[in-house]
Amino acid sequence: MSDARLRDLGRRAARGGPEDQAAHLRERVKAGEVTREGVRLAAHLGDPVARLAMGWTHGIGDMHPLDSWLTGLGRYPGALERAAVAVGRAVLGAHNATCLEHGGDRCPESCWQWSRALEAVEAWIADPTEGATRRVDEATLALVRAGSPWIAFAALVRALCGLGRQPRPVPALGGKFWRQSGLTEPQVRDVVRSALVPWALGVL
Numbered sequence: 001m002s003d004a005r006l007r008d009l010g011r012r013a014a015r016g017g018p019e020d021q022a023a024h025l026r027e028r029v030k031a032g033e034v035t036r037e038g039v040r041l042a043a044h045l046g047d048p049v050a051r052l053a054m055g056w057t058h059g060i061g062d063m064h065p066l067d068s069w070l071t072g073l074g075r076y077p078g079a080l081e082r083a084a085v086a087v088g089r090a091v092l093g094a095h096n097a098t099c100l101e102h103g104g105d106r107c108p109e110s111c112w113q114w115s116r117a118l119e120a121v122e123a124w125i126a127d128p129t130e131g132a133t134r135r136v137d138e139a140t141l142a143l144v145r146a147g148s149p150w151i152a153f154a155a156l157v158r159a160l161c162g163l164g165r166q167p168r169p170v171p172a173l174g175g176k177f178w179r180q181s182g183l184t185e186p187q188v189r190d191v192v193r194s195a196l197v198p199w200a201l202g203v204l
Ligand SMILES: [Zn+2]
Pocket: 095, 096, 099, 100, 101, 102, 103, 107, 108, 109, 110, 111, 112
């Protein structure tokens, strides 16, 4: 397909419905702008256009239960890390709305350390150097030492960053974190979908 034809499909998709957008997405895959894996991940996450592009006709209500839905992200390199950070950010945001310390060091939930750990993981995702791994190590151990309620997050990201005993995360390890996040199941799905779909259809 020529660039002009792809642009034309793009314009039609912008004005049209999901079918037009799915057709455009399929052409973007052919043109090498988006990978098939990226579209598959977006479809797994529940993006309606990606699901149409994949030819998945079963409804979004038939998606896997939360635990296996999250475990399924493990197939896509980088997805679980991003999901963990997205949920972590949402939890921290909800906490900060009520925390009187506003990041001060007397918060009983150690939110300043939680914030530091999230930043360390984000830096590691952007560039997983030895130094970045060391900073995740330090920041997550600080959470554990503080007896923070976010130890489950620390355990999950330590495994994801190769600091745990397992080279790859044991699926069950994450379960505790998602359940303790205080977010409802639809909220977890929404947060993860919003964070990961643009990434999946952009760079993956
Ligand atoms: Zn706090």
